[in-house]
Amino acid sequence: MTRIGFIGLGNMGGPMAANLAKAGHAVQVFDLVPDNLTRAIAAGCVAAGDAWEAVSGCELVISMLPAGDHVRGLWLGESAGERGGQDLLAALPAGALVIDSSTIDVASARRVGEAARARGIRFIDAPVSGGVAGAAAGTLTFIVGGEAADFEAAKPILALMGQNLFHAGALGAGQIAKMCNNMLLAIHMAGTAEALALGVKEGLDPSVLSTIMGKSSGNNWSLEHYNPWPGVMENVPASRGYQGGFMTKLMVKDLGLAMALAEHAHSAVPLGALARNLFNLHASQGLGELDFSSILGLYLDKAPGEK
Numbered sequence: 376m377t378r379i380g381f382i383g384l385g386n387m388g389g390p391m392a393a394n395l396a397k398a399g400h401a402v403q404v405f406d407l408v409p410d411n412l413t414r415a416i417a418a419g420c421v422a423a424g425d426a427w428e429a430v431s432g433c434e435l436v437i438s439m440l441p442a443g444d445h446v447r448g449l450w451l452g453e454s455a456g457e458r459g460g461q462d463l464l465a466a467l468p469a470g471a472l473v474i475d476s477s478t479i480d481v482a483s484a485r486r487v488g489e490a491a492r493a494r495g496i497r498f499i500d501a502p503v504s505g506g507v508a509g510a511a512a513g514t515l516t517f518i519v520g521g522e523a524a525d526f527e528a529a530k531p532i533l534a535l536m537g538q539n540l541f542h543a544g545a546l547g548a549g550q551i552a553k554m555c556n557n558m559l560l561a562i563h564m565a566g567t568a569e570a571l572a573l574g575v576k577e578g579l580d581p582s583v584l585s586t587i588m589g590k591s592s593g594n595n596w597s598l599e600h601y602n603p604w605p606g607v608m609e610n611v612p613a614s615r616g617y618q619g620g621f622m623t624k625l626m627v628k629d630l631g632l633a634m635a636l637a638e639h640a641h642s643a644v645p646l647g648a649l650a651r652n653l654f655n656l657h658a659s660q661g662l663g664e665l666d667f668s669s670i671l672g673l674y675l676d677k678a679p680g681e682k
């Protein structure tokens with residue numbers, strides 16, 4: 376049994392921490408939202424009064440926060456909050472391992488990782504793919520940046536929350552790979568919605584068209600596992616009012632990170648930029664909280680799900 380600190384119990388962190396507790400580990404958790412703590416207690420975790428209490432006595436700590444600002448705020452003390460100015464790294468013993476699974480900008484991941492290293496603390500960036508369903512089922516994909524030895528040390532714990540564990544390269548490489556993946560996901564989701572809308576407007580049945588494209592050269596992950604058309608596929612956000620998936624506003628965040636990366640790399644990303652504009656336009660219509668597959672609504676000239 377390992378004593379594990381876990382900070383950030385939202386849509387993803389909540390079920391991830393629950394899987395660690397289910398495997399018999401002592402999981403000390405903290406979140407700013409009291410309801411999230413209540414759910415974690417019900418799942419077998421031990422609630423702490425703050426992040427410092429959550430990491431006390433832990434040699435392994437996982438953070439699952441919204442964005443780079445939150446991660447730097449927590450680990451480097453760069454926040455104006457109650458304990459602003461106090462960095463959580465100082466609470467860990469040398470040799471401890473920090474796994475940050477948030478999707479954040481590469482610069483923030485590297486800054487926190489380097490600050491950790493300067494204190495003799497091991498750090499890996501380990502963003503995930505697989506969504507809320509994957510977090511609950513323990514089938515996430517972890518994409519890790521950092522020292523190979525630290526990746527190996529983290530593997531037994533990551534394996535309790537995920538099925539596919541990849542070492543992408545040095546510190547920050549996990550975030551780079553995750554951004555490339557999500558940019559591609561945005562592009563093929565928008566493309567899938569566009570093709571379905573075109574066929575349906577010309578009289579085709581969306582299920583029939585999905586089956587045909589799924590067995591033809593247009594097949595892709597969005598079509599095969601996450602069909603954006605309501606009712607074509609069971610158990611996907613499109614069939615439950617676009618609730619409970621990967622929110623459009625988070626996709627917009629990830630596409631913004633991909634654009635910053637492209638600028639840094641002087642790499643042309645015309646399709647990624649177009650996808651960012653499409654999802655941004657969609658979010659600006661007050662639909663940012665809906666799952667990102669609701670981008671279909673842009674092509675239907677009406678709100679997603681509207682008859």
Ligand code: NAD
Pocket residue numbers: 382383384385386387388405406407408411426439440441442445448449476477478479503504505506507620621622625
């Ligand atoms: P979320 O907003 O549901 O959860 C984030 C949690 O962090 C919240 O509960 C918030 O209260 C907590 N938090 C913020 N600052 C804190 C602090 N200083 N101390 C303690 N708790 C704090 O977000 P999520 O959907 O769980 O996503 C988390 C990360 O995972 C994001 O970076 C997101 O891009 C990424 N991600 C999400 C999905 C998805 O499908 N939701 C999939 C893959 C990756």
